[in-house]
Amino acid sequence: xxxxxxxxxxxxxxxxxxxxxxxxxxxxxxxxxxxxxxxxxxxxxxxxxxxxxxxxxxxxxxxxxxxxxxxxxxxxxxxxxxxxxxxxxxxxxxxxxxxxxxxxxxxxxxxxxxxxxxxxxxxxxxxxxxxxxxxxxxxxxxxxxxxxxxxxxxxxxxxxxxxxxxxxxxxxxxxxxxxxxxxxxxxxxxxxxxxxxxxxxxxxxxxxxxxxxxxxxxxxxxxxxxxxxxxxxxxxxxxxxxxxxxxxxxxxxxxxxxxxxxxxxxxxxxx
Amino acid sequence: xxxxxxxxxxxxxxxxxxxxxxxxxxxxxxxxxxxxxxxxxxxxxxxxxxxxxxxxxxxxxxxxxxxxxxxxxxxxxxxxxxxxxxxxxxxxxxxxxxxxxxxxxxxxxxxxxxxxxxxxxxxxxxxxxxxxxxxxxxxxxxxxxxxxxxxxxxxxxxxxxxxxxxxxxxxxxxxxxxxxxxxxxxxxxxxxxxxxxxxxxxxxxxxxxxxxxxxxxxxxxxxxxxxxxxxxxxxxxxxxxxxxxxxxxxxxxxxxxxxxxxxxxxxxxxxxxxxxxxxxxxxxx
Numbered sequence: 001x002x003x004x005x006x007x008x009x010x011x012x013x014x015x016x017x018x019x020x021x022x023x024x025x026x027x028x029x030x031x032x033x034x035x036x037x038x039x040x041x042x043x044x045x046x047x048x049x050x051x052x053x054x055x056x057x058x059x060x061x062x063x064x065x066x067x068x069x070x071x072x073x074x075x076x077x078x079x080x081x082x083x084x085x086x087x088x089x090x091x092x093x094x095x096x097x098x099x100x101x102x103x104x105x106x107x108x109x110x111x112x113x114x115x116x117x118x119x120x121x122x123x124x125x126x127x128x129x130x131x132x133x134x135x136x137x138x139x140x141x142x143x144x145x146x147x148x149x150x151x152x153x154x155x156x157x158x159x160x161x162x163x164x165x166x167x168x169x170x171x172x173x174x175x176x177x178x179x180x181x182x183x184x185x186x187x188x189x190x191x192x193x194x195x196x197x198x199x200x201x202x203x204x205x206x207x208x209x210x211x212x213x214x215x216x217x218x219x220x221x222x223x224x225x226x227x228x229x230x231x232x233x234x235x236x237x238x239x240x241x242x243x244x245x246x247x248x249x250x251x252x253x254x255x256x257x258x259x260x261x262x263x264x265x266x267x268x269x270x271x
Numbered sequence: 272x273x274x275x276x277x278x279x280x281x282x283x284x285x286x287x288x289x290x291x292x293x294x295x296x297x298x299x300x301x302x303x304x305x306x307x308x309x310x311x312x313x314x315x316x317x318x319x320x321x322x323x324x325x326x327x328x329x330x331x332x333x334x335x336x337x338x339x340x341x342x343x344x345x346x347x348x349x350x351x352x353x354x355x356x357x358x359x360x361x362x363x364x365x366x367x368x369x370x371x372x373x374x375x376x377x378x379x380x381x382x383x384x385x386x387x388x389x390x391x392x393x394x395x396x397x398x399x400x401x402x403x404x405x406x407x408x409x410x411x412x413x414x415x416x417x418x419x420x421x422x423x424x425x426x427x428x429x430x431x432x433x434x435x436x437x438x439x440x441x442x443x444x445x446x447x448x449x450x451x452x453x454x455x456x457x458x459x460x461x462x463x464x465x466x467x468x469x470x471x472x473x474x475x476x477x478x479x480x481x482x483x484x485x486x487x488x489x490x491x492x493x494x495x496x497x498x499x500x501x502x503x504x505x506x507x508x509x510x511x512x513x514x515x516x517x518x519x520x521x522x523x524x525x526x527x528x529x530x531x532x533x534x535x536x537x538x539x540x541x542x543x544x545x546x547x548x549x550x551x552x553x554x555x556x
Contacts, residue, residue: 069446085452096443100465100547109461113451141547 016044018080019165019197020066025075027061035061037222039075045164048191048198050208050215052254054262058223059201063090063167066199086110089158089196091168095150097142097157103129104138107156114161121160128156131190148179155187165197172207184210185238192235205258209250210242217254219261226261229254332516340516341523348505348517352524355501358414358486359532362421366478369422370429371471378437378463379455388434395427399485403492416493417501421485425478432474436467469548472540479532487525 022041028034036058043049051059064070065077067090097106104125105112111121129135132152142150151171158166172180188211191198202208208215212231219226233246241247284292314334320326321333328336341348373391377384399420410416440463448458490503502521509518544551 067446067450069449088450090447090450092443092447094443096441096447098444098462098465100468109447110451112461113448113453113457143547 016046019043019045019047020080021078022062022065023075023078025062025065025072025077027058027065027070028073034222036065036072037224039223039225041216041225043165043197043199045197046195047214048200048212050200050202050212051218052202052205052208052215052258053218053223053226054220054258055203056223057218057220057261059218060169061223063169063199063201066165067167083164086114086161087164089161089163089166091151091154091158091166091171093170093173095142095147095154097150097153099142102139102141103134103145103153106142106153107160109157110161124160125156128159131159131193132156132186146179147175148183151175151183152186155190159190159194163196165199168198168200170201170203173203180207181242187211188235188237205251205255209247209254210237215254217257217261219264226264227257229257329513329515332519336516337519337523341520344517344520348502348520348524351500351502351505351521352528355483355486355490355503355525356528358417358421358489358501359483359528362418362425362485363479363482365418365422366425366429366482367475370426370474370478371433373426373430374433374437374467375459375464377434378459384434391427391430394423399424399488400492403489407493413493417486417489420489420492421482424485424488425482428477428481429471429474432470432477433467436470437463439470440466469544469550472536472543476533476536476540479536480529483525483529483532 020043022039025036025039025041026034027036039058039062041062051062053059061070065072067088068077098109101109107125107128108116108118108121111124112118125138126135129138132155134149134152134156137145137149142153145153154171172183175183184207187198198212200208200211209231213235215229215231217226217229218224229250231250233241233250317331318334321331332340373387377388402423403416403420406416406419410419437459444462444466445458448462453461486501487503490501491507502525505521506518509515509521541551
């Protein structure tokens, strides 16, 4: 049964050229917690993959491993082609901006750390700020912005280096629903324009179905891949999709898988 | 802010809002008026006590006499004030350099911090008056003695606050710097130092007062053993001669200097932090 499930979780990334693979990746912390166990996952170029699961299923840990912020205890994170600096962008759960710096300077930061001067960076920064609809706010500091705007700055900062892979760790979890829907739409249209790859951590079934073409449902204790759900619906997806029967059916299906994943928890039950 | 206040006043206000606006205005005036009138009352009381009890001026001079002395002794007192100020500011500058420098060094490595921080604490908790005889033996130059004393008193709050600030950087921001391949120097300059700024400025406010106290105390101790020309030696001198009016005048100058230092440093802190830090923001709504 388990072997079957693992098989189901390993289709070679929906036909896209492979970008990276996690191969039997496990991560245990020194306090004895096993955050991830034997995770196999292939990500294709241009995929929009959501990692969906209850808290404690290791989805954030997986993201940190992919970002290179942490190294796996066992297995490996394999990149199918050379990654150069700046090709991975990360968006945290909080906007994580420098509070003393203006919007411009915050978005400049990744380039600045690579030695790109303000003047050289200016046109690129203007471009990404326009893309997240924040032009005109260059000189504002974070506290002058709303939660949604701060998150946009954070996304602009992640996009400024032109990354091939965007890692997002529950980026919209702290926002109100109206703002979250808007940012979902914005993110999708950005993704359709630029075709970078996204790995999106969330605990919302609705968000994962709306955004992704693949949903990797994870289970906790130990954190592992439970099953993968393909979201067949085509793009572009808009407000009409959000209220369609197809969307509702997909949400129900994903919800059932998530329910099963939580019941399959390692003997302690879900939380 | 002014524009917002203006538009609020122009709009029609319900009684509740009108009351709140009025209260705010009264509070604004009261914040200055109350302490000033209490101060004036206290000075008047002081004067009455002197007159009613017929207290001689070498015990407790009337406020008017103190003021007269302040004017008549101005050349002498302000010359001394200048000496004290010089020591105060030099030691404050050295305290900033030493405190921030050490804090940056500590932030480079946990090991350095673990090794040397206890020594800083020892320096801090040992009363300066007790250390001074040693300094007196080892250091010849009078100015250097006083500076060293004032520095020992003033540098610790800067060191401890800045160290705390450098270490309390958002974990995610550090990850972000790491992912973008930031060097240690870049992380310090673009992340840790700005993040430590509010802590440093808090330490600076304390250190400003302490460097004045350090300068005066050092002079007191040194004054009894050698010659010095700051305000503290004027006070000692005046004490020996039962010249109470001059003693009071010198005392007032010292307190006044302390207040000015505090206000200036608060202003500096406000100007630096006003755009982004919670402490410098006005309560809204």
